[in-house]
Amino acid sequence: MPTESGEIELSEAELRGITGYAADCARRSLSIFERSLPADTRPRDAIESADTFAGGGRRTGALRQSAWAAYKAAGEAGSPAAADAARAASHAAAAAYLHPRASAHQVKHILGAAAHAARAEELASGEAGRAAADTLAWARLNAPTAVTAVLGRLPAAPAGGGRVGEFIRELDAALRVRPQ
Numbered sequence: 613m614p615t616e617s618g619e620i621e622l623s624e625a626e627l628r629g630i631t632g633y634a635a636d637c638a639r640r641s642l643s644i645f646e647r648s649l650p651a652d653t654r655p656r657d658a659i660e661s662a663d664t665f666a667g668g669g670r671r672t673g674a675l676r677q678s679a680w681a682a683y684k685a686a687g688e689a690g691s692p693a694a695a696d697a698a699r700a701a702s703h704a705a706a707a708a709y710l711h712p713r714a715s716a717h718q719v720k721h722i723l724g725a726a727a728h729a730a731r732a733e734e735l736a737s738g739e740a741g742r743a744a745a746d747t748l749a750w751a752r753l754n755a756p757t758a759v760t761a762v763l764g765r766l767p768a769a770p771a772g773g774g775r776v777g778e779f780i781r782e783l784d785a786a787l788r789v790r791p792q
Contacts, residue, residue, distance in 0.1 A: 620765040622712035629758025632666030634707040634725035635659050637751050638700035641732035645685070645701070648694035655701035658682035662704040671708050679705035693735035696776070700728035710762075716770040719784055722759060723769070726751035727779035734775075748779060752786045760787050 686698035703724035
């Protein structure tokens with residue numbers, strides 16, 4: 613397993629694949645936020661910006677700003693579930709800025725959208741476990757090769773982070789043993 617030293621190889625194609633995956637994960641919980649604050653488009657804008665980059669667009673200041681705007685929307689959300697849905701969108705746009713560092717922290721950037729979407733689904737459903745398990749299963753089954761390839765160059769997900777951290781570690785462990 614890789615250790616926390618130096619840098620990793622990270623191609624633009626991998627960065628785009630990871631960002632597209634993060635956008636797809638975040639999109640699964642977007643309606644939770646939009647039911648809470650229907651006029652607030654910041655999380656949707658962040659997902660759309662991530663999609664644009666994943667589809668070949670440039671990595672711009674506007675993309676980074678959309679990530680921060682979705683993060684701010686999480687702080688203004690009407691419920692914990694809506695806040696996690698906005699955080700998922702923020703992680704989707706921020707995935708375009710993954711660093712080529714051999715750091716466990718980078719795993720959170722790759723899988724944060726999926727983990728926050730799972731937490732949003734769990735909180736919205738009121739059923740601990742089941743909704744999150746469905747979202748994490750979807751994330752595991754739909755992860756592109758770029759995700760598993762880059763995870764394989766990084767140390768395992770770090771400890772901590774509460775329930776979202778648990779989801780990140782669970783998904784990280786599952787994706788590392790998935791055949792490519």
